[in-house]
Amino acid sequence: MAACKERCEMVNFCRSAHGAKKTIDNNLLFQNLYELNYPKIFQFLYLKTNHDWAAAEDLTQETFTKAYQHLNRVTYNCNIKNWLFSIASNTLRDHWRRSNNLHQEPLDVNTINLRTTEGLPCDDLIESELRHKFRYIFNTLPPNYRRALCLHECESYSYAQAADIMKMSLTTYTSLINRARIKLKEIVIAHLFSIDNDQLSKSECASISKLISSWMSGHQLCDDVSEPIKHNMRDYFDDHAEQYNKSVCYDYHDLIDDHILGKYPLNQKHLVADFGMGTGIFTANLSRYVQKAHGYDFSERMCAIARDNFRRDDINNVECKNKDFLMLGKDSPQYDYAYCITVLHHLPYPQEAVNKMAATLKRGGCLVISDLHKHKCAEMVEERKDLWYGFTKEQFIKYLTNAGLKNVWAEVHPKLFQAYQTKSGKIAKIATIIGGGEK
Structure with a gap:
């Protein structure tokens, strides 16, 4: 009743x-x-x-x-x-x-599926400690990190919906949640080492690191989110192509290009690729040493300006390809050398990009990538629509190794820096990281 x-x-x-x-x-x-x-x-x-x-x-x-x-x-x-x-x-x-509050409720640890690696003597310890400590660890994150993770991981909102709730662009939210995941992983590992320092061997500690990495790497953008990011990025570069072409620092490019081009011997028989060529500054320098260069960029306006620049400088051995190199298939050209200059920090999946570039190499071919070294300049990231705050040597080594390359190397060059003036008038100098490997 x-x-x-x-x-x-x-x-x-x-x-x-x-x-x-x-x-x-x-x-x-x-x-x-x-x-x-x-x-x-x-x-x-x-x-x-x-x-x-x-x-x-x-x-x-x-x-x-x-x-x-x-x-x-x-x-x-x-x-x-x-x-x-x-x-x-x-x-x-x-x-x-x-x-419109921060909605900072802690994660319900009982709903999280924490996988352990079979065969470790510390399996039960890892499981119990993670569940016991996770609530505390999560709440040590900055409020905006907790907010970003809660909306997507706990409440199952899509990236676009979460960005709308947090009143920010999809690109900004994607960058925020990526940083939140990395920070959470670092804190979890640090607490585990602290808790189990007297009980775990080095191999067990390494296994724990692998466990956390595999758990965090499971949270990736789905296709329906990465596509809007690509469209937003393409629109941004189309809109800023002329500005980029005029304001780019040629002194910086001359220094970095000389350093990169000297890493491996080039000759007039080589077919090479420049992935993410922009307006063709590096591609133009590269073309002097090889038989033919293919320059890839998914921005139609960037490609148009690059073609104009090549015609102006009477460069005839560069083929501009207005394509997303991530969409290249098995029938793509095979290159003696491939280069990617200051592109990775714009891409949702850096590892996927390095894998794709490595796959285009001939046997014995070499890949060289350069980008911003790890930094903390949030203003620059926001203004330039970056997804990543640069990369560390360890990340570069991991990307290149996971792509199946050998003789992998990475270097940080503080003197090869990009300068950015903040709103307060301070100059941020972002170092350059360069790495490579052979197929």
Whole structure:
């Protein structure tokens, strides 16, 4: 009787909220929807609001109110459960927008699947310590890191939805959550070493590091998110191509180009590639030493300016390819040497990019990449729409090794720097990192 009374009250509430009377059939339909799905919707919202009973009740009522208002959309072949959960998710998203707080609730450690490596004598220790310490570790992150991780990992919002809630661009959110994951991994490993320092061997510590890395690497952008990032990046470079071509520091390029081109012997028989050529500054220098160079860039405007620059300088052995080199297949040209200059920090998946470039090499061919060394200049990252704050030597070595290259090397050059003036007038000098390997 109580349940029946509750259903009737809900129908009357929705009817008054909607301001219009529904037919008897719709009322009966709604009563059945409410009876069958209320517990599931409430439980979903209760978990999403971090066990806030009052908020979950309010949001559940709001969800069914909206459902009642749109009963005319329900058809016999409609997946009603999915429809209701979609309404609940949108209602929750609106709730967080309205609240506009940091939403810093800790992760529910019991819902996290922490995998361990079989065969280690410390398996049980790792599992228990991670679960025991994870709540504390997570809450040591900066508030914006916790916010970014909670929205996507705990509440299952897409990158685009989370960026909207945090009132930032998709590119900025992607960069933020990537940094948050890296920081979280570093803290977890540090705490594990501290906790187990007297009990674990070096090999076990290495296994723990591998465990955390594999867990964190599982959280990657899905295709439907990486595509918008590519489109945004393409639009940015199309819009700033002329500015980039005029303001680029040729002294810096002369220094870095000489350093890069001297790494491996080039000759007039070689076919080479410049992945992410921009307006062709490095490609032009490269063309002097080889038979033919292919310059790739997915920005149509960048390619157009590069072609103009090559014609102006009477360079005839460069072929501009307005393509995303990440889309190259098995039928792509095979190169003696491949270069990638200051591109990786724009890409969602640096490892995937290095793998793709390495795959285009002939046997015995060489890949050289350069980029910004690890830095903390947030202003530059935001202004230039970067995804990464540069890279360390260890990261370069890992990327190149994982791509199957041998004789891998990486160098940091503080004197080869890019200068950026902050809003406060300070000059940030970002060092250059260069690395390479042979196939």
